[in-house]
Amino acid sequence: MCVALLTYADLSARLNISREAARSLARRRRLPRSRSDDGKALVSVDFSELRYMPRPRIDRQADHIAAAMAKIEAFRIEAFKAEVARLEAVATGYRADFERERERADRLAVELLQAAAETMAANAWVARLEDEVAALRTGRRAGGAIAGQAARRLGHLAAAIVDADRAACR
Template identity: 50%
Template sequence: MDLAEIRHTPRPPGRREAGNVALAAKIVALQAEIAQLEARAAGHRADFERERERTDRLMVELQQAIAETIAAKEATARLEGFLRTDGRTPGSIDSHGLVARRPGHLAADLVAGDRKAFREQSMSSHSQLAGEIVRQK
């Protein structure tokens, strides 16, 4: 093979440089678009975290409301059970008027006991929920 027979014509350097410039411009444009998308993603993440915290607060409130409802239903059932099993006829009065005062005292004792039980239950459920939230994060 004779190297003199090979005709090599080099490409003009201007074309290659123009291609590099166009490629560099595309890279810059894509980097700018990536930066915009990252900023939007950060905003969406902040919205997500804010909504997660709001949901957690609402769940605590819901659990407290459920506990209050359960305590009220239990107190009502106890009062109704007491009134049904009292054994006295309505309107009967003993010599000191204790029968008339007894349901009021019983109701006050039940409400006080329910409040104490509710506080203990709320603290327990709140600490459990906080533990679950910490484990999820």
């Protein structure tokens, strides 16, 4: 049984609590008190009997503020998550539009290449036909009659025109 006479400040230092909490503890436990020569209160404490575990300090106002801030942060986080989800949906829509337009551009490029190839083929046919027409014109006689060779060329020309027309219709 080790009894010590301590001031409230000494008791608070030993128990790791505030000075007011030490004073309140002495009152609650009805520990014997007396006055020292300098006028300070002394408390008789038997530490073998005193089993005291201080409660964690809770600043109630700070708790309310912290809880409110936590709610605000949770709300902000949810709002940001919703905004991210909305932007991802918009980006997905834009991505689909981009893919569709890219496929359309690829198809148009292929059609353009085909049209260019057909144009080159048609120009070749035109050049050949112009050569045939020029040969027929130079092969005419003064009387206006067309010789046998010119008639064959005219027949080839007509066949070439029909072939070109059939190819263009496909």
